[in-house]
Amino acid sequence: MKLKSVKAGVISGAALAALTLGGVVIAHATITSSATAATTTDVETGPTAAKVNTANLLLTAPKTVTVPVGATQEQVKAAIGAFAQYVNSKMLSSGEYTQAQFDSAKNGAATLEALGAANPKHSTDIITVSAVDTSKAGTTVATVTAAGASTNTPDATVPVTVVVGAASTPLYSLAKGNDHFLTTDLNRAFALQAEGYNSLKVVAYVPTTGTVVSNWYSASLKKHVFTTETTPAYIAHLKALGYAQLPSTVHSANATDTGAVPVSVSFNNLANHFYTAYALPAGYGNARTAFYAATKEEVTGIPSTDTMVAEANAAIKAYLATNPVLKDGQNLYPLTFLPTSPVQSVTYDATTGKAVVTVAVKASETKALALGISQTSINAAIQMAENAGTASLLGSGVKSVSYVLD
Incomplete structure (x- = not known):
């Protein structure tokens, strides 16, 4: 809850x-x-x-x-x-x-x-x-x-x-090269970012129960396919291309559900694919419905940018309170070098749903380096704090979040 x-x-x-x-x-x-x-x-x-x-x-x-x-x-x-x-x-x-x-x-x-x-x-x-x-x-x-x-x-x-209507949850999308991954597990999304995936965003909001959207992956093509199609011919087609079925956290609404919207998969001339519940980006076509979302939006209205700042800082403060120590090699350092309210401002684009967050961490980074903490560990600590802020904003109807370090 x-x-x-x-x-x-x-x-x-x-x-x-x-x-x-x-x-x-x-x-x-x-x-x-x-x-x-x-x-x-x-x-x-x-x-x-x-x-x-x-x-x-x-x-x-x-x-x-x-x-x-x-x-x-x-x-x-x-x-x-x-x-x-x-x-x-x-x-x-x-x-x-x-x-x-x-x-x-x-x-x-x-x-x-x-x-x-x-x-x-x-x-x-x-x-x-x-x-x-x-x-x-x-x-x-x-x-x-x-x-x-x-x-x-x-x-x-x-x-x-x-x-x-049915209870719903954000559907997150990440990309890595020509691969797109869909999940409702934000922690899984953050873990994939550490593996080279990027462009984390909310595609739509999907039911928490119902028809499972199958997750197929080809190791040779390095691509995922998410679909509710289960015809023998289509399954045989995927397997012939080297796809194997993996676990999925994504559920589909029914096409006849009140407010349901199609999530389409489309391709460009380089065979790159793209999942969206909105208009297709330039250069993409051949769209077909992969499954249905419960809705495009979670709430009517987005918090003010002042509220976004307060909510993100509160989430980061809570994270630091429950994770007060940073392990760097064999050494343990208190995370007191990170400010508990680093978010200075947020700008929000209502057209794209993107929030750009400015955080004050450079002075903290300098302080941490002086303590002997490695740059890699500092970056990891900053990333985890940012993840807490991102989770808060994505839970308020924002579609994507990026950071400017100040």
């Missing part, structure tokens, strides 16, 4: 903003949302005009969300991530809110309460979500309700379409 952040669009007044709720995503399960819908209720209550209490109730929720099969009701709520704005003059006069907070909420510019996170000034949440059956894949509609403070304040409701 991995703790994740779920992104949800929020309409504040006329502007579209974003607020992050903490959510639990099982098995890197896909949680997405589409365009935002909002329901607003504005009423006035009070016995006389002189004692009118103005109540503004704004409920905002996405039109569609996707959750994995087996998701809990709390996970459904986190995926929906609805927001309510409610304020009246009684709250102002009792000191619950300042005049500025009152005016801001009244004008739709502030969120006073979020689904699943009760406002500490209230005894209970005002937002509820009707029960959703997540025991099997399918589509249903949940009713999100923000309850008015009294019978004179009508409830605001928003229907949300909930697509229940």
